Amino acid sequence: MAYQVDKKSWWEEFKQSQFWKSIFRHGAPTDKRNQSLVILSNVFLHLHPVTARKSGIRISYTWCMGGLAFFIFLVEVITGVLLMFYYRPTAEYAFNDIMALRDHVPLGIMREIHRWGAHAMVITVWIHMFRVFMTGSYKPPREFNWNVGVVLLVLTLLLSFTGYLLPWDQLAMWAITVGSNMARATPFLGHEGPGASLLKVGEVSLVHSGDDVRFALLGGRFVGAPALLRFYVLHCVFIPLAAAVLMAIHFWRIRKDGGISSPV
Amino acid sequence: MDAFKQFVNNISSPQVLVTLAIIFFFVYLKFVRFFTRTPVFLAMLGLFLAFCGVSLTDEHFRSVVTMPDNVPIVGMIFLIIFFTWLSLRKAVDNDIRMERGEPTFEASESKDKLYTWPHLVYIELLCMIIATIVLVVWAIYLKAPLEAPANPTVSPNPSKAPWYFLGLQEMLVYFDPWIAGVLLPSMIIIGLMAIPYIDRNPKGSGYFSFKERKWIITGFLFGFLILWIFLIILGTFLRGPNWNFFGPYEFWDVHKVVPLVNVNLSELIWVKWLGAGLPKFFLQREIFGLVMLALYFGVMPLVLAKTVFRKLYMEMGMIRYSLFIIFLLVLIALPVKMYLRWMFNLKYIVAVPEYFFNI
Numbered sequence: 001m002a003y004q005v006d007k008k009s010w011w012e013e014f015k016q017s018q019f020w021k022s023i024f025r026h027g028a029p030t031d032k033r034n035q036s037l038v039i040l041s042n043v044f045l046h047l048h049p050v051t052a053r054k055s056g057i058r059i060s061y062t063w064c065m066g067g068l069a070f071f072i073f074l075v076e077v078i079t080g081v082l083l084m085f086y087y088r089p090t091a092e093y094a095f096n097d098i099m100a101l102r103d104h105v106p107l108g109i110m111r112e113i114h115r116w117g118a119h120a121m122v123i124t125v126w127i128h129m130f131r132v133f134m135t136g137s138y139k140p141p142r143e144f145n146w147n148v149g150v151v152l153l154v155l156t157l158l159l160s161f162t163g164y165l166l167p168w169d170q171l172a173m174w175a176i177t178v179g180s181n182m183a184r185a186t187p188f189l190g191h192e193g194p195g196a197s198l199l200k201v202g203e204v205s206l207v208h209s210g211d212d213v214r215f216a217l218l219g220g221r222f223v224g225a226p227a228l229l230r231f232y233v234l235h236c237v238f239i240p241l242a243a244a245v246l247m248a249i250h251f252w253r254i255r256k257d258g259g260i261s262s263p264v
Numbered sequence: 265m266d267a268f269k270q271f272v273n274n275i276s277s278p279q280v281l282v283t284l285a286i287i288f289f290f291v292y293l294k295f296v297r298f299f300t301r302t303p304v305f306l307a308m309l310g311l312f313l314a315f316c317g318v319s320l321t322d323e324h325f326r327s328v329v330t331m332p333d334n335v336p337i338v339g340m341i342f343l344i345i346f347f348t349w350l351s352l353r354k355a356v357d358n359d360i361r362m363e364r365g366e367p368t369f370e371a372s373e374s375k376d377k378l379y380t381w382p383h384l385v386y387i388e389l390l391c392m393i394i395a396t397i398v399l400v401v402w403a404i405y406l407k408a409p410l411e412a413p414a415n416p417t418v419s420p421n422p423s424k425a426p427w428y429f430l431g432l433q434e435m436l437v438y439f440d441p442w443i444a445g446v447l448l449p450s451m452i453i454i455g456l457m458a459i460p461y462i463d464r465n466p467k468g469s470g471y472f473s474f475k476e477r478k479w480i481i482t483g484f485l486f487g488f489l490i491l492w493i494f495l496i497i498l499g500t501f502l503r504g505p506n507w508n509f510f511g512p513y514e515f516w517d518v519h520k521v522v523p524l525v526n527v528n529l530s531e532l533i534w535v536k537w538l539g540a541g542l543p544k545f546f547l548q549r550e551i552f553g554l555v556m557l558a559l560y561f562g563v564m565p566l567v568l569a570k571t572v573f574r575k576l577y578m579e580m581g582m583i584r585y586s587l588f589i590i591f592l593l594v595l596i597a598l599p600v601k602m603y604l605r606w607m608f609n610l611k612y613i614v615a616v617p618e619y620f621f622n623i
Binding site for chain 1: 333336339340343344347348350351354355367368369370371372373374375376377378379380381382383384385387388391392395396398399400402403404406407408409410411412413414415416418419420423424425426427428429432433440441442444445446447453456457459460461463465466467468469470471472473477481484488616618619620621
């Protein structure tokens, strides 16, 4: 009995299904039309333009450092969320939670990836800035985006700085002590800063160790439990959110300012 | 071998290393076309690697370099060396092309348009995969360090800030915290932001070049490579207990004695030169330092605007020029103060401890 078997594989069949077509609204990106559609119809890919100048795509030109900095930021978000499952930001628990993470989680490398990723992000952001400088990519019309980038550089350092305290070991506490001691020398706002002693009413100093800018940062006169909580909240919520907003602006402005820079 | 180590340790001091770095920096940029040639680069890299390899046989050197948190900095050194070379090499190549009247490498390709899928997306994917592999392998082989639990009563010696701030901590040797810890970081941030508004040179946008942007690149690289990266390296690997300076093969002895012989400018002039006591009133006492600062930051910009920077001043206008000259003078003031310390043991140019105002 001659029975014609349908030659289409189940995969080809699946790609014709209503389910598949509800997700992908175009064919495989093998021709120009679909290469355009894949960029335009995907929320993540549409950060890119459909086409770009060959000079700007070259890795020897961009070094992919901005992209890598962003990618490592995403790695930090994911590993950071996983770490938050195990970590309580209190002076009683913080160190023990890190110990437990090391000793009780089999094959755990999330803290390692998070820590080395943090170093890597600082380095990639610096090299990205270096590349942008060396190609003159801060020049008009990209001045504002360079400024956004400088703020992102500062946020990157602050992210790393606030995260430094969280393991709550000697390295953490004293590195943050050394770092935050600078704040007490802020002119007028720190109690050992120039001019602070001029701010007084009668004999009462307005700026002292209990109300200066360092106190506001640490929630106390020294690096203690309130500082740990503050740094935790800044590290996990505030600075990442601020950085995310600025990254959105940064990427959007790349497109609006004419894409990856190239000779005029 | 021991003689070599002894020699390196003996000549290792901030003044020698910073001076060598500055000389090397300017010689490199002066002869950038020679130094960026691939064989020259590889030879120098080979020499540096040989130095590192030999040094690794030293127990102390090994223990400092392989500290888990120092490993990324070692990696960073090589990345910075590579990318500095790469960018200058590409810049020199473009300079030569332009001298011949040819378009830059970037310009020769900027007319071609490529589809970002697959050309760009593919590069990004590859970079992500490589970065992931590097991070995972790094994380498996190098455990994140964990020291003793935080104890506010026991301070480790040395106490170091996070590594990326060690350039600023190094500046604390020469400046008070309000300058090294507050003023300088603020000026770095504002100065970086000001670059596009100060550098009005329309050339060199969107391609690597050196000749067309010689001065701004020299200034930026001096700040980035010498005052930021190089001081981080000193602070990480060569600063030991009590922030004392140690040679690369020198044991970090907690009891190393370093004489504190620094004097203020006011003491130097009033006591040593004039043989008088220090005046009571701080304005009179610090008058010489204040005049020096006024000359440096007040009169010098005016003189420069009338002479060397005359053309620049005309092009820039007053506001741009003021911003530019302040950032430039501060950038120069940092090494100047360091050399004043090394040559004259000068502590403060202006010392008003009454108001925590020391410069």
